[in-house]
Amino acid sequence: MAVKHLRTASIAVLAAGALALAGCSSPAAPESPDDGSGGYNPATATSTPAEDMEALIAAAQAEGTLTLYTDGTLATQQAWAAEFTAKYGIQVSIVRDSGGPLYQKFAQEEAAGQGQADVFGNIDALSLDDAVDNGWLAEYTPEGGPEFPADRSRAGYYYPYLMGNAHSVIYNSNNVTPEELAEVRENPLKALADPKFKGRIGVCPPQLAMLAAAFWYQYTDGDGAADIGWDGLAEIAANVAIVTDTATLTQNVIQGEVDFAFPVADSLVGNALKADPNTPIAFVYPAPTVGTQFGMGVVADSPHPAAARLFAEWAASPEGSDALAELAGNLNLREGGADGRAYSELDWFVPLDPETVVNSTVYVQDQAFRDAAGPDGDFLAHWSQVFGYAG
């Protein structure tokens, strides 16, 4: 009888193993769309000459749909995609998440041969470079690609179609007095260390994204270290009421739960004011600060390669990039592109001094920063200790 039990158990284990193995097996590789004729192939092209644009549009419309992975603001991206749909009749599905988890999802799918994304956008240049190095982004240069800043692109792979922004200190314009604002304008982080702001500040932790880490790193090890340093951060920490992500911080400032929050991208203020110009939110730029851009590229094993290439062409065109800048209320990085920042006309707005902003691509290359903020560095743990952050 014991043998019978053993046999039954063995069959069960083997069958379960087979079920699990079925789960781990790779799907069949997709067929190559290259017809081998040597002519223009909208599914594999590395660029689209003007005379082949009709062919690209026809192929993209035959595919009928595409999926955009992005860490941009959902409502803005949806409105932008809707304009593309209105022009070409191609539906756009949007997967939106924060930069880190979005790339994790994308990488796992690509590595498993289960690519869902046709176009991949991310604020983190490190992730975009990693995607290029792993062969997950296709080589494709849209006609408008070279009109975007070369030092913020990886030529032939990704371009900052989605806007540029810089980290700021946002505030609730109903709750902050003119005197307080004057102090904060003078030297934002220094001013916010004053105990009178206790309980009125929210901060975004460096664990949120590489860019947030770079911002804080500036004030502990970079240009702002002499002025603030870890001691200055400890004074600010004593006034902090909320430590959370930038989206939640923005919401808390609008709602009035805290009066100041940083580092928060100026583009989020642009989004909020675009949604409702009466929203009580504004910002000042600290000096130094970090600037960045949302890069975007065509995915190598895109399920809808022609639609992905057409979307890239449209996004890099004056029409597409201006539409996004207008919808998001943000800065357009394309040379000669429209500036959608309606707030730049408002009284409170003080433009960013280009001398005080360091682009995130600098930090991507900075080995000392990468070591400090990496899994083996102590920068994140030190910050958490100072701010009493449990994450």
Place this chain on the structure above:
Amino acid sequence: MSLLEKGSRPSADKRTGGNRPDAATVSVSTRTKAQRRRPPSALSVITLIVLLGLVVAPLVMVFVGAFLSGAPGLPKSDWSFKAILSVYASPDYLWPLFGTLILAIVTAGLSVVIGTLFAWLVARTNMFIRRTLEWGVILPLFISPFIGAVAWNLLGAPRSGMINTNLRWLLGLDDDAVLINISTMPGVVFVMLLYFMPYAYQLVSSSLRNMDPGLEEASYMNGRGILATAFKVTLPIVRPALIAAFFMIAILATGVFTIPLALGVNTGFAPLGMHVYLKMTQFPVNPPVAAAIGTLIFWLTLLGIYFYRRSIRNARRFVTLGGKATRRREVKLGWMRIPATVLVALFGLFAAVLPIIALLVTALTPYAMTDFRTMQFSFATIAQVLGSIDVWNSLLNTVWLSLLAPTLAVLIAFAVAYVVVRERGRLGGALDYLATFPVAVPGIVFAMGILWLYIRTPIYATVAVLTIALVAAFMPTATRFSTTGLMQIDPSLEEAARMSGANRFRAAVTITLPLVRPAILAAWSLLFIFASREVNETVLLALPSTRPLAVLAWDHINANDPGAAAVVSVLLMLFMAAGLLIARFVFRTRLDSSNL
């Protein structure tokens, strides 16, 4: 009514008072050697295979993931002990472990005490409008805990919450007066209590309704007062339900992350479940450490499961099929009648009415406004959300998930229950244990295992993979319903059918299944709600084409759009209410504490 009399009747009588002419007791704990030696049936082997694939394989993937340097399948991912050592061999997670344990015990303890009090008030006393108030206690089941937490953040944030903001000017208080601060650990416990207590209520209430009222009547006739009867007679009988509720809620609370996250708690303490989420979402994203923390939670909750199963076993040992010939005596509350009514009504107000109002107000304002004096209303957000194709796709996905997942879960659970109750044996015991396993792992960890298991299969990026995740997650609940329902059916009915020539399958389908139908439909109704509102298991697996409404609401919260999240949440609640109404008319099943 047929009576089952197998095993030690005397011990059952001793436990329940021994004098119950109108009731039958059943013991299923005694197993003969012949039953233990009976070879496993084909059904038990197939069920085992299904459970191994459904429950064990994702868990194995989580353990495998904990021993890697990156997510399974990524190019630079190798075997490594780094993640495991960083969790198990460092003091970093000791305080979160201890704190999580305390949080779970406090939440479960308070839930059981309040749930028992409410169940007793509703089932035994002359409290006002009991049926209406009972809905106030059950209604939080319709609200996803994370949506409830979001609503409470709008209500109870210390500076800008609707309660503080408006009571300040209504009561003429200082601008910095804080009447309620939900962004604290007591606030987290409070919100967890609001959304976990109904589980304790339903378990205790069901036990109270099913117990023989003659026992309490005999106590009263012997001169015992209300309190003495409650403590000496009622409480001992419902004790297994109390213990079961305690461990069930403690296990649920162990893995929770959405509530502290949504409340923006900044106390320097984060429960383990939140650490898992942060390791999956923060820079630098570290899935192996998330998996390693998941395994730590698994061991912790496995202990809880052991005690939970022990309590369930005790509860099952003496199932009572009462004729209920004795009418229940209604306890007169006297002067306590109004305070008791107010107390239960306040719970409904805090758990359901206020959060729903907060969501509706947020849906109707152009941005987060909490001061009623300056509030402006607009239908723009509602129009924008309802005009989006996403919401209708998500509604369709929710329909599929909420129909498929409960149906498959109750079918598999019926097979498990049949093997456990009718066939018994060691395999039955193993199946019973395996079916409880998903409770031990936080939803997001289990979803991680599902993701890693199925990402290389054709079902990835389909509703099927979400359905699998939900079916696995629902196995403990579905099995509990089916097992309890099946234990109340006399096996001699099936035996009669078999003696008349029917095979075992036919006997089970034509005799047992119709009899156990009420329990299965009750389970289905409850799981329909869970499937509709679930986020933890689905958030990692959903894509735009497969995303249900609950995940869409979560996405809107993540995208800094509470107004859109509120619209989707309200739509989701309407969907659940409509689904239950349809179920009530089609299946003639009602969702209240008597069948939950």
